[in-house]
Amino acid sequence: MSSPVELEPGGAMAPPEAVLEGAKHIEGRSLGQIAWTRLKRDKVALTGGFIIIFLVIVAIFAPFIVSVLGHPPDEFHQELIDPDLQVPTAPLGGVSWDFLFGLEPVNGRDLFSRILYGSQISLLIAFLATIISVFIGTIMGVVAGYFGGATDAFISRLMDIFLAFPLLVFALALVGVIPESAFGLSGDSLRIAVIVFIIGFFNWPYIGRIVRGQTLSLREREFIDASRSLGARASYILRKDLLPNLIAPILVYATLLIPSNILFEAALSYLGVGVQAPRATWGGMLADAAKWYQIDPWFMLPPGLAIFVTVLAFNLFGDGLRDALDPRSR
């Protein structure tokens, strides 16, 4: 029906030459570059970021580091334990060049290597659970915000239900009844999978709400109308028009969700329903230490500090990232 267009370069319109003259190219900066410049000025956030990178590297290379600086995490050193008191004979929980963070009571396992191996569990669960939350929350939020109406009402009520869910109680119950093997997984990997699922699946409403709110304001922007006026499908608008504008809040919230997931995993382990012994977890070590605090308070320090430093680093970095990406939010 439509006529084929004959495009002759420079057809009827002469290009406005005036625009050409004196056109000096000014280097544009992307949002990412601007944010990076701001982030570089924020020393606190930068410190948090370096600690995070350090922790991730340590977790990944834990076996190698332990083989150089420590002892295997399951190796007993009962010869260094006072047989009567069940605590290390040496002062300060047995801290020495051989055992950097000291020894565990009763069995005398190397705390340094257990902290390192524990960081693997903590970070793995926190990252995976955050990915699940962000994934579900982003899809739900953007769909609810863009389509509105009944879809929005349904998803928003679903969020309310999830937020009202007694998560800790549910986690305790569910983790408590995990079978030896299911879904082709068994033992520790099954427990990790279940914990990741619980934390991730119940935390999505927080990010879902943020994404929904942002989408609500974005969808009224004219470029969405323009996109629709050119025949874009809803799925195209969601993926290509809305999502790029949502990356900043999603990134910030993900960074702030990780520490809370670390804390939740530690809480589960502390309560004894996390990843099971003999595998080392920070929460589990803290629970063990609680039994010994009157005799050997040192034992509490390494896992407590590990959790504290990690959570603080993520929070500081997340706050800095938010300020860098959206300076008005301060």
Add this chain to the structure above:
Amino acid sequence: MSQPSPSPSSPAGPPSGSSADGTPAENAPAEKRSRRRREAPPSTGLDGIGGLGAAAPDTFLSVRDLRVHFPTDDGVVKSVDGISFDLARGKTLGIVGESGSGKSVTSMSIMGLHKPGTVTMTGSIRLGSEELIGAGSETVRELRGKRMAMIFQDPLSAMHPFYTVGHQIVEAYKMHNDVSTSVAKKHAVEMLDRVGIPQASSRVDDYPHQFSGGMRQRAMIAMALSCDPDLLIADEPTTALDVTVQAQILDLIRDLQSEFNSAVIIITHDLGVVAELSDDIMVMYAGRAVEYATAADVFERPEHPYTWGLLSSMPRLDRARTDRLRPIPGSPPSLINVPSGCPFHPRCAYADRTGGLSQSQRPPLDEKAPGHYAACHLTPEQRTEIWENDIRPTL
């Protein structure tokens, strides 16, 4: 190079002009843009308020008794309440009115851009042979971009800030054409070149914020025309641009229209813009058409007091500096509580001359002169007298 426009199914009325017998002569390029398309008026009678007869045979877009109502908590907002118009290929319709008169809502309705569920639309919008009201959203989506496209007021906010200008044209082109990215990119460069972007092959990779306002609007036009739509709606295309650029953009729209032989709707509150471009003008007030005629008729023999007011409030260089502009008193009515009778009567200086009709009865859009429709209760003698004695000398 182009094919005859599809004729609507009801060939009522005598052929208007020489070309309406369905021969390719219809595509006489726009150098012969007759300003008197309806010199032979539609033969069928008017169906009352807001009604025109059956569409003329060369009509491409035909709107009949379009009503767009938004139910809200405060009541039904009757943004568009029964408007009708026809538009042929190669022709331009100017829709003029104050803010809130329903101009943009009309264009959004034609494009099918209202959010479903928030709006009730009745009447008829025929694009070629397709009825748009009641059509599935997927059907209308297919038409958007391919057969009808839109230019927005502010090109900066209408372009996606994340993507390069070229990328956005490529995406628009690929949406409706099954071509590779490199072919679409070539097309994008050609389109940018066509709308007068210098060094199109390098500017194609620039972001919208790296373009000046006028260039952005050019790029927006390139994007809208990338799939060669038959209908182009320009919603205040020059409002966000400075005056020197406005004329360039209007020229561009006119050049492209004659090249693409598309139907164009210009929506504006600026009478200067429509005077420049339009073949026909529809003046809207409170969701209704109050005057609908050729551009020449509207400017030379306006029939409606609201149009008189618009003309009087337009600054003119050739007027003595001592004269003050005469704005229309008051402000547009709420579209929830439209005044009884003629919606313009509270602001109309001549409403008391109709013997109470203006206050009680809604005036139909009647043919006051051949092809010249207006909705007013004043008698022809009264209108002639007021126009000749009160209005015309002050313009």
